[in-house]
Amino acid sequence: MSELRIGIIGVGAMGADHAERIVRRTSGARLVAVSDPDAARAEELASRLSARVVADPLALIGARDVDAVILASPGFAHAEQLFACLEHGKPVLCEKPLTMDAASSLQVVEAEHKLGRQLIQVGFMRRFDPEYTALKQLLDSGELGRPLLLHNVHRNKANGPGFRSEMIVRDSMVHEVDVARWLLGSEISRITVHAPKPTSAVPDGVLDPQFAVFEMANGAMADVEVFVNFQVGYEVRCEAVAERGSATIGLGAGVLTRAAGHWGGAMPEDFRIRFDRAYDIEVQRWVEAVGRDEIDGPSAWDGYAAAAVCEAGLASLSTGQPVTVDLADRQAVLG
Numbered sequence: 339m340s341e342l343r344i345g346i347i348g349v350g351a352m353g354a355d356h357a358e359r360i361v362r363r364t365s366g367a368r369l370v371a372v373s374d375p376d377a378a379r380a381e382e383l384a385s386r387l388s389a390r391v392v393a394d395p396l397a398l399i400g401a402r403d404v405d406a407v408i409l410a411s412p413g414f415a416h417a418e419q420l421f422a423c424l425e426h427g428k429p430v431l432c433e434k435p436l437t438m439d440a441a442s443s444l445q446v447v448e449a450e451h452k453l454g455r456q457l458i459q460v461g462f463m464r465r466f467d468p469e470y471t472a473l474k475q476l477l478d479s480g481e482l483g484r485p486l487l488l489h490n491v492h493r494n495k496a497n498g499p500g501f502r503s504e505m506i507v508r509d510s511m512v513h514e515v516d517v518a519r520w521l522l523g524s525e526i527s528r529i530t531v532h533a534p535k536p537t538s539a540v541p542d543g544v545l546d547p548q549f550a551v552f553e554m555a556n557g558a559m560a561d562v563e564v565f566v567n568f569q570v571g572y573e574v575r576c577e578a579v580a581e582r583g584s585a586t587i588g589l590g591a592g593v594l595t596r597a598a599g600h601w602g603g604a605m606p607e608d609f610r611i612r613f614d615r616a617y618d619i620e621v622q623r624w625v626e627a628v629g630r631d632e633i634d635g636p637s638a639w640d641g642y643a644a645a646a647v648c649e650a651g652l653a654s655l656s657t658g659q660p661v662t663v664d665l666a667d668r669q670a671v672l673g
């Protein structure tokens with residue numbers, strides 16, 4: 339197969355990281371074009387990585403020498419750019435969230451379904467992280483019995499003052515929404531989001547941290563703490579409790595030391611370090627799947643289901659009450 343020619347839209351933190359990944363660590367793929375309203379940022383990256391700049395993201399999607407697209411623009415730009423990818427029949431790896439709300443996410447699912455081929459993969463990279471995949475295999479093996487509970491912790495060192503309460507649900511908690519659906523093999527039927535008195539590190543009105551409880555359709559439950567201004571470092575943990583045992587991941591990436599009355603190791607600064615291997619595997623497998631005219635990871639439906647849960651989560655956040663998730667019937671939508 340000839341090399342997959344990739345265009346990247348949005349080259350901020352994540353898009354620039356993916357650009358380096360395509361150029362330096364992905365086989366069978368080549369970066370040909372980038373697009374970003376920050377022209378200087380796009381120019382700098384493009385000249386460093388020998389790609390070209392296309393000012394208009396929709397023109398990049400339509401370009402004849404772009405076989406596939408990585409969307410790393412902010413979530414509010416995804417819907418329009420996804421529809422353009424579908425229109426041009428271009429496979430797309432779309433960073434989460436799929437779109438900003440359940441209704442537009444469902445429209446994306448329906449538009450893709452009409453085409454009769456899966457072109458959209460969503461960037462829920464935990465599904466490619468070696469620790470998460472080992473946990474998934476262990477749970478699926480049945481060795482520990484039926485999974486009953488999932489405890490999740492998701493902490494970021496810091497986020498700018500513009501990172502509002504709803505973004506903590508839609509941009510951060512959405513990862514654990516997908517993890518719970520994937521690890522427990524069930525949709526989330528009800529969500530409750532609580533918030534304690536916020537950390538003094540955030541502006542008035544921002545609810546950080548948040549604590550959510552997911553009730554799964556199969557009777558299991560999951561909880562998640564999301565704290566995006568933890569100040570210390572990046573920490574993502576998950577413990578599954580099953581009938582005959584439990585398993586925890588995310589405790590000790592790297593060397594753990596015992597010295598001077600302390601036990602521990604280094605903490606990564608952010609997601610690019612903690613999930614570096616997951617992103618590499620995600621992108622490599624996506625490139626190979628596109629060559630087979632397939633996707634190999636979270637689908638548009640997974641992006642939509644997560645959006646529907648987050649929408650219910652936002653409603654719960656404002657009242658503290660449980661909110662039932664309004665999810666379309668999968669069979670009716672996808673046949």
Ligand SMILES: NC(=O)c1ccc[n+]([C@@H]2O[C@H](COP(=O)([O-])OP(=O)(O)OC[C@H]3O[C@@H](n4cnc5c(N)ncnc54)[C@H](O)[C@@H]3O)[C@@H](O)[C@H]2O)c1
Binds near residue numbers: 350351374409435462
């Ligand atoms: N999977 C993950 O772990 C992970 C990690 C970080 C970010 N993300 C996702 O990646 C996306 C980008 O996040 P980021 O942290 O890189 O943000 P960022 O702010 O660092 O970068 C976003 C870039 O998009 C550009 N942009 C703004 N509007 C645009 C538009 N309409 N079209 C194209 N580009 C536009 C900005 O100029 C900026 O360069 C978001 O969807 C975010 O949720 C995912």
Ligand SMILES: O[C@H]1[C@H](O)[C@@H](O)[C@H](O)[C@@H](O)[C@H]1O
Binds near residue numbers: 493494510513
């Ligand atoms: O967009 C980012 C990204 O998804 C990270 O993986 C997550 O830890 C952050 O909370 C979020 O803001």
